[in-house]
Amino acid sequence: MEVIGKIIEILPAQTGTSARGEWKRQDFILETNAQFPKKICMANWGDKLDLTIDASKTVKVYFDVESREYNGKWYTDIKPWKMDIMDKQENSDVPTPPKNEVADSAPWDNEPDNGMPF
Numbered sequence: 001m002e003v004i005g006k007i008i009e010i011l012p013a014q015t016g017t018s019a020r021g022e023w024k025r026q027d028f029i030l031e032t033n034a035q036f037p038k039k040i041c042m043a044n045w046g047d048k049l050d051l052t053i054d055a056s057k058t059v060k061v062y063f064d065v066e067s068r069e070y071n072g073k074w075y076t077d078i079k080p081w082k083m084d085i086m087d088k089q090e091n092s093d094v095p096t097p098p099k100n101e102v103a104d105s106a107p108w109d110n111e112p113d114n115g116m117p118f
Contacts, residue, residue, distance in 0.1 A: 001065065003040065004086065005030040006058045030061060042078045058086045 009029040016023055026047050032038045042063060062082040067074050
């Protein structure tokens, strides 16, 4: 999977030890370029920590989604495996979301204001 967005925050790295040995993790928040932007928390693990770049950069992130069960509860991670920095020229090629044609051509747009809030 892939998504284009802007890195808005890089959270502090976390480390620890498990039965498998030492681990490192760093989360970052990506805001999508959609008509209604979404914020996505992604987690870099181990050797993937070097994928994280400076905040405020627009990137194209390739990622996998993985869920696991622990004690009857499910946990989901979004794990990026590649990031490409988008320069200004590439950003201009990102398609803009289409207008909402229903709202743009609604028949009630030309009706007089009747004082109703809807």
